[in-house]
Amino acid sequence: MPAKVSTTATRAALLAAAREEFAAYGVAGARVDRIAERAGVNKERIYGHFGSKEKLFDAVITEAIDDLTAQIALPGSDPVDYVAKLSAYYQAHPELVRLLMWEALNYRGQELLPGQEARVERCARKTASMSERPTEATARTVFLLTGLALFPAMMPQLARILLGEAAGDQEAMREHAAAFAAAALRDGLPGEGPSGG
Amino acid sequence: MPAKVSTTATRAALLAAAREEFAAYGVAGARVDRIAERAGVNKERIYGHFGSKEKLFDAVITEAIDDLTAQIALPGSDPVDYVAKLSAYYQAHPELVRLLMWEALNYRGQELLPGQEARVERCARKTASMSERPTEATARTVFLLTGLALFPAMMPQLARILLGEAAGDQEAMREHAAAFAAAALRDGLPGEGPSGG
């Protein structure tokens, strides 16, 4: 240990607390005091480690997305499995869904966060593996498949309206999403096969 | 007209300004001063008319959703057309998408807004018209179709990552979503036909 008590532990505690707080309240709604308290750390440490509330948010979402991409690969040869796995991941990590939404709401039209460019390349490579000739249509399909997995987790209140009590059965929703994807891809990717539009 | 200068006009201006403000910054990020200024009205009027910032938000989103449901019916006999029309509507009204997202983020697990129950009934009726025997599976399909239309508008930054420059072509995305829906429903609704899951 150098001349510090527990730098990395403090940082990690801050990140974990911030993830909860940001997921719950968003950037504007999050309170730095609350984050510090939850982490059992002084507020000033946030600024020492991250600089500002918004930079802390960037760190949080970057970490969360990295956690996801480390565990879920983009659709390779089995797009339906991709939808199923991704749905399950989002169901298991609702905070990530909320973080993604808040990020989408915040960075409108602006550039991506640094480090997302690396993700872009990884995506491109993976999308390529799904089809021999990776077309724009293939990428769009991947995008929609992701939506199939994400959407139920994003809009629970709409699910409630449309499904009523059945909205609670998230596993059924996941299976339905996978079945929907399977049906759509039955005769090949839209835009590629003879059925394409 | 009673002894008022322009009650309805003030109220409408407030609602319009609030819609922009809330769409842009969310409930926590929105500033009541900014709303009042944008409406060309005094801040106090917000409290006179609506009571609080959050109630104003409720009024805004209720109005926005009513605008939508007045123009777009749930899928009747033509689900693909539903996806196409809904996609177009969201593209034309990006503020509504953002409002829906912020609402989803705010009311987590809580009850729906008053007035949404009426919408529930309307939904149930419409869903029924899509299938002779409205099942839970049908409702889930309607939900996913809505997601197909909404998702591209919700996650432009993800589209950017997956599609690159092509993300800008929203009309192509809409067509692709409709084609995807058509492919999925080609042999009947998932959960109903022989292909069901």
Place this chain on the structure above:
DNA sequence: TTGACATCCAACTAGTTGGTTGGTGTAGCG
């Protein structure tokens, strides 16, 4: 015109918020 009433607003306030600062305690090092 006058009274009654509702709309409207400038100025104010009480409470929070993100961010800072001055100082303490500990670990390495000569």
Place this chain on the structure above:
DNA sequence: CGCTACACCAACCAACTAGTTGGATGTCAA
């Protein structure tokens, strides 16, 4: 052992926020 460097924190602050108030203004009824 004293010195330096860094992690750490209680207390603080300037700026800003949602919400309020007291009075000016305009409209209707008589």
